[in-house]
Amino acid sequence: MTVESLFGAFETLLTFETMIWVVLGILLGIIVGALPGLGPPLGMAIILPMTAPLSPENAIILLIGIYSGSMYGGSIAAILINTPGVSSSAATMFDGYPMSKQGKAATALSISATASTIAGLFTITALILFSPFLVEVVLAVGSPERFLVAVLGLAMITVVTRGSVAKGLLAGVAGLLVTTVGSAPMSLDNRYTDSMLLYDGIDFVAVLIGLFAIAEMMKLAGQTGGIADQAVDIGGGIIDGAVETIKRPFTVFKSSMIGMIVGSIPGAGSTVSNFVAYSEAVRSSDDPDSFGSGNETGVVASEASNNGTVAGSLIPAISFGIPGSSSTAVLIAGLLMHNLRPGQSMFDPSGELALTYTMLLALLVGNVIILLVGLTLVTRLGILTRIDTNYLIPMVVVLSFLGTYALDSNPIDVVTIIVFGVIGFYMVRYNYSVIAFVLGVVLGGIAENNLYTSLQISDGSYMIFLNPIEYGWLSPLLVVAIVAILFGPFLKGRLDAYRESA
């Protein structure tokens, strides 16, 4: 029956009409993802009512195509203008934009397309093969595990910080402090605000746009020419990018797995997985100091992880109707609109398994389209890095403001990008780790909410993070990983010193 469903899915997919929707979805997604602030939820929500006349298969394929395409599309703005098209491409900026400045925009865009495609193909195939097991993994991750994943990400501050560790920790703590603004999760207090505009806190996407796009434009205002060094040739490098990605199979595999697993955790999602994968790439590198200045591995890790999250986030969405993000919330709304109720029937051969397979196979085809479009068309956008800053800066600033306001129509977001633009500018100037700051901003809220919920579940006992018999093995394993990251380098140094003296 399962094989029959798979063949039925192939039959549905390989029709001209369905393939048109696959291509259209991916292309729309790439555009929506590339425009800062718009993002997949808004793009999908606008398209949603227009899917009413379509068959359920084609409607879902169109929506999921936008979702998948946007994950790749986000890297375009990240690489070319240091602005995250979507929040899950934030880590792509760290090495993608320096590559653009070195005249290697086409290579970076090529890496992004190749890594996104391979990760997408790998994780969707894994989802098709191992979905029952993956569903169990999702259910094993609860509030304590979410808290510990956030702490694991925060522990990565010690790994990603270059130069002064004290400055890195300070930046990380400052990022955490930003997340304390707004309604407290455990009381009726509104912290640092009397205005309703700040009740939900400071939007981290606005913070990212300020820290990177606005700060960079402030910096560029002091130089002539374009983003790329005028002395270098920006053409070529497309094949190099694909080769550089293929030469790093383990990074692609590892990052896409991180993307898939962390992405499947509702409330954590693609942004967290993006940073965790990038930090892990830095941690496991022989040359960690080269990250942040155009290391290809950084782009590979970031882009492989965010496309991996698409497969991961589908697990709770299709299996339980649990939206891990706004994008999957719109997708679930699309399923319901077409009389498809998320649940076990989506994996049941006598239920909707054929449609689930059609959707996943469409994503496989969609990833091939990403590769083709990415390598043949998007890489040509490297020419943007040659635009004179006198023209580029106003364009990026206007796009940033418009995109930020479009997030929630909240004027405080506009103030946020200005404030954090200035902060980001001076952080770079005085060598404070922007990555550490961003980790604090992205993970602080997740950590606080889930710590509180975990302690309510355990009636205040911290053993919920340590006791494998009562609460499962995953939390203690995460605790071990956190301890290893924090104290591993110190213990390794002591061990090496001991060996040398012996």
Add this chain to the structure above:
Amino acid sequence: MNRRRLLKGIGAASTVSLAGLAGCLDNEELTWMIPWSEGGGTDTYARQLGPLMEEELDGSVVIDNQPGAGSLRGIEWLHSQADDGTVFGTANTPSWQFGWRLEGIDDWHPSDFEPIAYSGVFGYTIIVNDELGVSDFSELQDAYADGEVDNFAYQGVGHDSHVISYLLRDEYDLEWENAVAYDGGGEVNEAVISGETPVGIATNTSAADAADSGDVSAIVNLMDTDIDAFPEIDQITNYGDSLAYITEFRQTQIAPPGTPEDVRQDLADAIEYAATHDEAQEWAEETGNVLEYGDIDAAADDLGGALDDLEENVDFEAFQERIEEDA
């Protein structure tokens, strides 16, 4: 594909993408403010009804999502908009009155707004992980009394579901030990499905989603309106007074203060056309949503009575003190 055709394609697609920004760029169109994010229940309703309303109004309706502060930010924004009928919004009654009262907002009053209509009804149920072996509310009471289960999931501190948790304990003998706060309905569903907190509050639509996972059942309807998706479900009114004043919500369309009645009547007609349209009714049946039209007078009654009912039944000051004690 040559370069010219590509650019043409990108231009066309960009127009589609930027359509979502139209609400903040163009005041000439009819703006429907939704105080929740894209993809949420209220947003989904609006995106179903919006195109049908356009047919009746012969104009365009742009959905403008203004989430934040549990819907209060968008409603506050609506309060300051022009009263010429070009802007209206949806508020979930009595949830927004509850939030307004709890926050102690002085700048505006819910009665300032002008009623247009209501178009949908939804409300709370209690969902339970099937491993507990509970099929109705009395068995759930026994499970808590016997210590088989301790925790109860709700949707955030200060949320209306938080008050309901206390009311269920105080007045309906549901003796939970810890009420566990989650960040919204999605997280509650997940906690109940995984068994982390095996009992919790869910809206009727998300309860239907959770029940379809195969591991969860909705065991009691906390509102008065029957739920088609659960025809056999137990009713909380079998165990005490109605809780509908805080558990049953209507999607009420409201206009800024001073909006004339004739303009609102045009909008109400368009909402009636959309909410009673075959296409919308079909969607409601398929998704388990409840589409129910109420005219200007019905919406006015609803708005007028909601706050009074809450004040009569909920001791807000005691609730606030209790939250601070539990924090």
